[in-house]
Amino acid sequence: MALHTTRTFQTLLKLAFAGLLGASLVAGEVGAEQKQPSPGSAKAIFGSVSLPNQGTAQPYGFYAKGCMSGAVALPVDGPTWQTMRLSRNRRWGNPAMISLLERLSRDAAKSDGWPGLLVGDISQPRGGPMFNGHASHQIGLDADIWLTPMPAHPLSIEERETLPFTTMLQKNAFLTINPNVWTESRARLLMRAASYPQVERIFVNPAIKKKMCDTWTGDRTNLGKLRPIYGHDSHFHIRIKCPPGSTACKPQAPVPADDGCGRPLAWWFTKEPWAPPKPPKPGTKPVKPREVMVSDLPNACAAVLAAPSVDSMQAATFGGAPGAPAVAPMAVVPAAASDEALPDIGPVPDDKPSGE
Numbered sequence: 001m002a003l004h005t006t007r008t009f010q011t012l013l014k015l016a017f018a019g020l021l022g023a024s025l026v027a028g029e030v031g032a033e034q035k036q037p038s039p040g041s042a043k044a045i046f047g048s049v050s051l052p053n054q055g056t057a058q059p060y061g062f063y064a065k066g067c068m069s070g071a072v073a074l075p076v077d078g079p080t081w082q083t084m085r086l087s088r089n090r091r092w093g094n095p096a097m098i099s100l101l102e103r104l105s106r107d108a109a110k111s112d113g114w115p116g117l118l119v120g121d122i123s124q125p126r127g128g129p130m131f132n133g134h135a136s137h138q139i140g141l142d143a144d145i146w147l148t149p150m151p152a153h154p155l156s157i158e159e160r161e162t163l164p165f166t167t168m169l170q171k172n173a174f175l176t177i178n179p180n181v182w183t184e185s186r187a188r189l190l191m192r193a194a195s196y197p198q199v200e201r202i203f204v205n206p207a208i209k210k211k212m213c214d215t216w217t218g219d220r221t222n223l224g225k226l227r228p229i230y231g232h233d234s235h236f237h238i239r240i241k242c243p244p245g246s247t248a249c250k251p252q253a254p255v256p257a258d259d260g261c262g263r264p265l266a267w268w269f270t271k272e273p274w275a276p277p278k279p280p281k282p283g284t285k286p287v288k289p290r291e292v293m294v295s296d297l298p299n300a301c302a303a304v305l306a307a308p309s310v311d312s313m314q315a316a317t318f319g320g321a322p323g324a325p326a327v328a329p330m331a332v333v334p335a336a337a338s339d340e341a342l343p344d345i346g347p348v349p350d351d352k353p354s355g356e
């Protein structure tokens with residue numbers, strides 16, 4: 001019996017490795033997801049809009065259920081950042097998010113030994129649900145940052161599409177940081193991001209959180225903002241608070257006051273979060289979740305969709321970097337999705353439903 005239990009546990013661990021490694025190796029391509037959004041769904045409609053609406057910046061709803069008005073784009077390139085996967089047209093965000101990214105990129109380059117940010121998905125031009133990659137990122141207040149430093153040369157458009165993600169995890173080991181990849185500068189980058197008062201959560205892999213808990217010797221006041229979650233082993237996810245005055249933005253409960261290094265983190269190192277889903281009872285049909293429609297989102301989202309567009313992408317680019325190339329969005333391709341789709345396994349930590 002004991003042997004059997006051990007074997008089962010080993011199998012579960014192997015499953016977990018396979019899942020984690022698989023997610024990293026294929027750069028998070030989302031096998032179980034749709035290739036194309038269903039016509040008429042909120043994902044299809046928001047995904048087909050190429051420019052933001054005219055109007056003041058306003059998040060409507062919640063990180064994982066909403067949309068945004070008056071988005072601005074992070075310039076394709078800045079002195080201390082480059083944006084990735086341009087075909088996805090997800091460089092859009094609330095001005096508070098975009099200015100924070102620019103600031104983080106400058107501060108990290110100046111003080112943390114991090115040459116610049118590779119910025120992944122922020123949001124679609126009018127926010128809303130996306131057909132691949134994310135549950136959140138809907139109201140312009142979430143952004144993904146690669147854990148790969150910005151190269152010294154400007155990446156070509158092609159390189160931005162194809163540069164593979166680099167996992168921080170060790171191959172063939174359970175939730176273990178690869179010491180050959182991890183660096184102090186990554187730790188400093190994360191804590192720099194956590195240091196801004198408007199940042200309310202940063203999602204990282206549980207192994208990264210543990211590494212930070214075990215090794216961070218500086219001020220630990222903001223360590224609790226680092227929240228362990230599935231995936232997020234090659235990028236981290238910054239979430240900012242509802243900006244002041246955004247009355248239609250639904251805030252998330254604040255993180256607990258402690259550093260988050262205790263019991264909730266230990267849970268991730270048990271088999272429970274990695275257990276395969278329970279098989280359905282014999283004779284029951286699996287219930288397919290209903291597609292989210294625009295009418296499921298805050299009422300303002302239909303008006304955001306109907307509102308006239310800004311004149312051009314350039315006109316809505318934040319600050320603007322002189323000489324930055326203007327890149328028209330290509331058709332959105334389903335490949336190379338972000339690595340943040342969550343496996344549908346096990347019970348979920350308190351961060352998950354709203355977190356990702």
Ligand SMILES: [Zn+2]
Pocket residue numbers: 134137142143144236237238340
């Ligand atoms: Zn994200």
